[in-house]
Amino acid sequence: xxxxxxxxxxxxxxxxxxxxxxxxxxxxxxxxxxxxxxxxxxxxxxxxxxxxxxxxxxxxxxxxxxxxxxxxxxxxxxxxxxxxxxxxxxxxxxxxxxxxxxxxxxxxxxxxxxxxxxxxxxxxxxxxxxxxxxxxxxxxxxxxxxxxxxxxxxxxxxxxxxxxxxxxxxxxxxxxxxxxxxxxxxxxxxxxxxxxxxxxxxxxxxxxxxxxxxxxxxxxxxxxxxxxxxxxxxxxxxxxxxxxxxxxxxxxxxxxxxxxxxxxxxxxxxxxxxxxxxxxxxxxxxxxxxxxxxxxxxxxxxxxxxxxxxxxxxxxxxxxxxxxxxxxxxxxxxxxxxxxxxxxxxxxxxxxxxxxxxxxxxxxxxxxxxxxxxxxxxxxxxxxxxxxxxxxxxxxxxxxx
Numbered sequence: 001x002x003x004x005x006x007x008x009x010x011x012x013x014x015x016x017x018x019x020x021x022x023x024x025x026x027x028x029x030x031x032x033x034x035x036x037x038x039x040x041x042x043x044x045x046x047x048x049x050x051x052x053x054x055x056x057x058x059x060x061x062x063x064x065x066x067x068x069x070x071x072x073x074x075x076x077x078x079x080x081x082x083x084x085x086x087x088x089x090x091x092x093x094x095x096x097x098x099x100x101x102x103x104x105x106x107x108x109x110x111x112x113x114x115x116x117x118x119x120x121x122x123x124x125x126x127x128x129x130x131x132x133x134x135x136x137x138x139x140x141x142x143x144x145x146x147x148x149x150x151x152x153x154x155x156x157x158x159x160x161x162x163x164x165x166x167x168x169x170x171x172x173x174x175x176x177x178x179x180x181x182x183x184x185x186x187x188x189x190x191x192x193x194x195x196x197x198x199x200x201x202x203x204x205x206x207x208x209x210x211x212x213x214x215x216x217x218x219x220x221x222x223x224x225x226x227x228x229x230x231x232x233x234x235x236x237x238x239x240x241x242x243x244x245x246x247x248x249x250x251x252x253x254x255x256x257x258x259x260x261x262x263x264x265x266x267x268x269x270x271x272x273x274x275x276x277x278x279x280x281x282x283x284x285x286x287x288x289x290x291x292x293x294x295x296x297x298x299x300x301x302x303x304x305x306x307x308x309x310x311x312x313x314x315x316x317x318x319x320x321x322x323x324x325x326x327x328x329x330x331x332x333x334x335x336x337x338x339x340x341x342x343x344x345x346x347x348x349x350x351x352x353x354x355x356x357x358x359x360x361x362x363x364x365x366x367x368x369x370x371x372x373x374x375x376x377x378x379x380x381x382x383x384x385x386x387x388x389x390x391x392x393x394x395x396x397x398x399x400x401x
Contacts, residue, residue, distance in 0.1 A: 030370070035060055045359070048375045049220035053228060055369040056237070061221075070199060070217040071375040074356030077203075080191070080226070081171045081212040082123050082267025084183055086246040087190050093178040097123065097249065097266065098335040101170055104177045107149045108170075116157045120335060122170050123266040124254040126328075128155035129167040135213060138166055143207035145173035158328035161256045161264070165213040168267070172212040183210035194239055195229070197222040214356070220375045223362055227371025230268075230352055230364035245338070247366075251352050252340055255327040258315025268352050270311075273365070275348030277308045283339055290333040296326045307345065314342060 035052060039062055042050040048066050052059040088094050094104065097120040102108035109115045113128070121127040130152040141147040148169045155162075175183040184202040192200060199222070203215020229235065234242035253263030253270045262271045284300055299321045308314040318327065334341050344350060353363040363372040 051224040076356040077216040144169040159324035224373035
């Protein structure tokens with residue numbers, strides 16, 4: 001997925017989609033008519049495969065004039081890069097996503113601004129590292145990690161969101177440095193083997209770095225397994241793959257994007273569906289102890305214990321009164337203390353997802369245990385209107401009570 005027009009288009013689509021989302025309150029049973037519509041549209045849009053699972057079991061799976069074979073996932077690969085960071089944190093190989101990247105890649109400490117870049121910034125696309133649309137300037141590079149480290153930093157880390165294929169390749173360097181393994185080998189051992197994913201292919205540069213921005217190929221039947229892990233709080237069957245705490249951290253939206261229907265968490269997008277949100281008092285206490293500025297505290301105090309029906313409502317109020325630097329300070333303090341800015345109140349639902357070029361999709365709705373994987377290959381997707389933006393509307397707008 002590229003920054004610019006495509007991201008803006010998806011943001012607009014998400015805004016429309018979220019107005020029509022409906023899930024059942026009890027039973028968590030998807031409306032068969034909605035599922036029929038979803039699969040009909042998937043076929044019309046030249047999909048290779050569509051899998052819908054609920055609570056660990058298939059609702060429906062279908063291949064469209066093809067077999068179950070590996071498909072290039074494009075930017076959905078980034079979600080796996082985020083999971084790799086989560087797993088190294090769970091293993092104690094890094095302390096926090098608030099750690100400076102330069103703690104593990106000392107080459108990042110050559111100037112003061114670059115040294116401020118945190119792992120969170122890389123995953124949330126707020127590093128400030130210079131980028132260009134797409135990845136064409138990256139593929140010719142012999143060393144993707146070195147290319148990112150040597151790129152200019154053109155904005156203060158944490159204060160500007162810009163979708164960034166170049167910067168996220170630093171994840172591969174961090175994983176190699178702390179684990180002693182390539183990101184590919186690390187993910188195979190800690191994610192693919194537990195999920196019995198055997199048929200895969202990663203991209204690698206000439207220096208041996210696993211591509212973190214894209215490059216992964218998986219079957220739809222294996223991609224949906226990762227959706228199940230996200231939908232089940234980090235669990236696969238009876239095995240813990242990623243900590244529940246990490247899943248919670250990964251699905252905290254970037255404050256700079258909180259006023260949007262879909263905001264970047266840690267290498268995945270977060271969309272509130274019918275959630276109610278509230279800032280807990282413990283968050284204010286943490287900010288006060290960190291001696292956050294009084295002007296920032298005054299804004300947070302005014303929001304304490306209020307309920308917001310949408311993340312956009314909370315985000316808009318914050319953006320009206322706080323600067324990007326103030327919001328970044330809140331994000332840093334909350335991240336270091338491992339407390340959320342806001343909590344999702346019981347009864348609501350949210351969706352986490354990532355989309356790749358031409359409409360590869362992985363979606364999870366944790367509250368009802370639903371995961372969806374849609375694949376499409378280059379021959380069916382390139383240059384054709386088969387992106388399947390309707391997947392969100394058709395998948396979730398109706399549910400039988």
